[in-house]
Amino acid sequence: MDDVMLQEAISVAASLMLLISFALLAQHRLLSVLHWFAAQGVVLALTTLLVAVISGHYELYFSALMTLLLKGALLPWLLWRIIRKMHVHREVEPLVNMPVTMLIALTLVLICFYVALPIERMSQLVTHNTLAIAMATVFLGMLMMITRKKAITQVIGFLSIENALFFTAVGATHGMPMIVELGVAFDVLIAAIIFGLFFTHMRNTFDSLDLDVIQEKSKR
Amino acid sequence: MTGTMNWFIFTLLSPLTGGLLLAFIRQPARSSAINIGFSCATLIGSLGLAVAVLQQGSHEALAGFFFLDAYNVFLITLTSFVSLTTSIFSGPYMRFEWLHRDLPEQRLRLYHAMFQLFVFGMLLGFTTNNIGVLWIALELATLATVLLVSLYRTPASIAAAWKYFMLAGMGIALALLGTILIFFTSSTIFGHSNDALTWTLLFAHAGELDASVMMMAFAFLMVGYGTKIGLAPMHAWLPDAHAEGPTPVSAVLSGLLLNLALYALVRFKMLVDGATGTAVAGHIMIAFGLFSLCIAALSLHKQHDIKRMFSFSSIEHMGLMTVAFGIGTPLANFAGLLHMTVHSLVKSGIFFTVGHAAQAMGSQNMEQIRGLIRHHPGIGWGLLTGTAAIAGFPPFGVFTSEFLLFSAILDTYPWLILPLLAGLLVAFAGLFRFVQPMVFGPVPAHAIAIEANMLPVYIHFALALLLGLAIPGPLANWYEQAATLIAGGAAL
Numbered sequence: 221m222d223d224v225m226l227q228e229a230i231s232v233a234a235s236l237m238l239l240i241s242f243a244l245l246a247q248h249r250l251l252s253v254l255h256w257f258a259a260q261g262v263v264l265a266l267t268t269l270l271v272a273v274i275s276g277h278y279e280l281y282f283s284a285l286m287t288l289l290l291k292g293a294l295l296p297w298l299l300w301r302i303i304r305k306m307h308v309h310r311e312v313e314p315l316v317n318m319p320v321t322m323l324i325a326l327t328l329v330l331i332c333f334y335v336a337l338p339i340e341r342m343s344q345l346v347t348h349n350t351l352a353i354a355m356a357t358v359f360l361g362m363l364m365m366i367t368r369k370k371a372i373t374q375v376i377g378f379l380s381i382e383n384a385l386f387f388t389a390v391g392a393t394h395g396m397p398m399i400v401e402l403g404v405a406f407d408v409l410i411a412a413i414i415f416g417l418f419f420t421h422m423r424n425t426f427d428s429l430d431l432d433v434i435q436e437k438s439k440r
Numbered sequence: 441m442t443g444t445m446n447w448f449i450f451t452l453l454s455p456l457t458g459g460l461l462l463a464f465i466r467q468p469a470r471s472s473a474i475n476i477g478f479s480c481a482t483l484i485g486s487l488g489l490a491v492a493v494l495q496q497g498s499h500e501a502l503a504g505f506f507f508l509d510a511y512n513v514f515l516i517t518l519t520s521f522v523s524l525t526t527s528i529f530s531g532p533y534m535r536f537e538w539l540h541r542d543l544p545e546q547r548l549r550l551y552h553a554m555f556q557l558f559v560f561g562m563l564l565g566f567t568t569n570n571i572g573v574l575w576i577a578l579e580l581a582t583l584a585t586v587l588l589v590s591l592y593r594t595p596a597s598i599a600a601a602w603k604y605f606m607l608a609g610m611g612i613a614l615a616l617l618g619t620i621l622i623f624f625t626s627s628t629i630f631g632h633s634n635d636a637l638t639w640t641l642l643f644a645h646a647g648e649l650d651a652s653v654m655m656m657a658f659a660f661l662m663v664g665y666g667t668k669i670g671l672a673p674m675h676a677w678l679p680d681a682h683a684e685g686p687t688p689v690s691a692v693l694s695g696l697l698l699n700l701a702l703y704a705l706v707r708f709k710m711l712v713d714g715a716t717g718t719a720v721a722g723h724i725m726i727a728f729g730l731f732s733l734c735i736a737a738l739s740l741h742k743q744h745d746i747k748r749m750f751s752f753s754s755i756e757h758m759g760l761m762t763v764a765f766g767i768g769t770p771l772a773n774f775a776g777l778l779h780m781t782v783h784s785l786v787k788s789g790i791f792f793t794v795g796h797a798a799q800a801m802g803s804q805n806m807e808q809i810r811g812l813i814r815h816h817p818g819i820g821w822g823l824l825t826g827t828a829a830i831a832g833f834p835p836f837g838v839f840t841s842e843f844l845l846f847s848a849i850l851d852t853y854p855w856l857i858l859p860l861l862a863g864l865l866v867a868f869a870g871l872f873r874f875v876q877p878m879v880f881g882p883v884p885a886h887a888i889a890i891e892a893n894m895l896p897v898y899i900h901f902a903l904a905l906l907l908g909l910a911i912p913g914p915l916a917n918w919y920e921q922a923a924t925l926i927a928g929g930a931a932l
Contacts, residue, residue, distance in 0.1 A: 339653060351624075355617070358613065358617055362613075371602065378606070378613075381613045385613060385616050385617055385620065388617065392621075393627050393632070396637070397633060397634045397637060399570070399572070399573065400572030400573065400575075403572070404576060404616070410580075411579075411583060411605075411609070414583060414586060414605070418598070418601070418602060425595050425598055426595060434595070434598070434599050435599060438595040438598070438600075
């Protein structure tokens, strides 16, 4: 009974994650990208909480709380402050136009389902759908990192990959062991601090967070 | 047993304490001395550890959380040795940079602290028994070097560090996905605990892991850790990061960090081989290695910056090692390990020399560097010797390891000889095409006299020469143990 419930719940969460990944890719305004990123963090925390309640792994309660604070609140807030303070241009400028990006994204999802096919046979906890979606969200985050010109949208892409990985861990395996999870969270936090440092350097040196401008100026 | 434990704890804590302490020391002269002191302590610790492991065989430490075997203890010694010589080199080098490139004191403090933290990340990665912690350690070492690459805060260095950060981040994310997939299959055997990520347990039960999941995991790990090894086509970050950071950082990036990533990949290959019972993982590694070697050999010809040029040579050699471990016979592994050692020694020696050459000529552009032998014979001959050594001239260790590798290839995939040899020759031509005019000829007017510290360079080259002439008995025994271990315990 519990297993069935858990599977259903994770399936719902997985579809939400996929939806948010597409939403992140489709936004034209920087602030809405940020809102969706925060929403992703919250969904992640809720999924963790749900898995914790049903599976009874106590560690996961702590994980859920940490996720909510770090990924649902702290990181989005830091990014929001940077956007406000640095007067970043508010429009998202994709390298590839939106319809094409969406088509690529769709293809990626299909490929992930195909790749995850052989796994169906062995799984006890997860359907292969969940694993496929989890992988797809990782790739969609990468797509976002690749197709955006601004440093800040690249960072959101990077952090959404991290979210997707965390989701994979929770969905497919009830979360990695605590030591690993803490270590990963620590690394992500350090990475976020370094991102902040870089934004300051970039603004001081280039007066812009646009990577085209940075590439251009650094060549001189 | 307890002796090993003490050595181990000492080795691991030394760089961590050093890093934390150096973060608070303001005087550059003092912090460079302390940096050398801690590196020296780390080397002593790792030598003690190596002797202990060699006598007592491989075992686990601290409740199975760490483990030591012939393979990793050898890399620990190499890492602490190169980091010691790098810290000796960086004393006068960074003083010059501090005076001439107006680097604030605070930046030097960051440099020393991050250097020790980087060494800590390396040692943690080599010794941990947990594949999740291995990932964390590699990420830690990467983050430390990101800050080091952007140390000068020039436009080019910030752009390079950003590129490094982004590509390495993407790569490392894929590696984490691979690790999660392994946990996904192993947790069905070991349950939801740290056991399912413990390498020694995974290796002992490799046959029970699900083959299709392991294969998928390896694909992610290959691309992920391959990015960090600098394999083509994921190598775009490497030349920029090497060219724009301070030279000691280029030396440890090429000489050490790439090794850790390759070490991780080989460990996973051992698991995947056990799970699938085929050589597919090895074939993938051969393909990536060969491709990197060819791309790097060709790209080498198009360079203008001396550090970029030598960083492409690093990609070439990492490719060669990946091919060696991909073939995976004990002889090929032996060659791969030997090549890893001599490449680390020679390449970091070359970067030390290049750093001094660039300071003397006031530029990293190869067209500005001329007449090194007349201007400063030590630097000129150093660069020439180093290039001869890395290109694989006979008395040096690179020749021996390449010769061994080719013998191993003749037994397994003879047709590989042709592309490999072609790649090596093209790279060889590229190296000498650039190095010859830099070393010989008249001294340009813009050259300035510098105080060069060539001792670490000579030590590195002498060791590479020694390894080429005759590998000392215990060391050969050690390589042999490690090589058979990687090949899955088969006899040599």
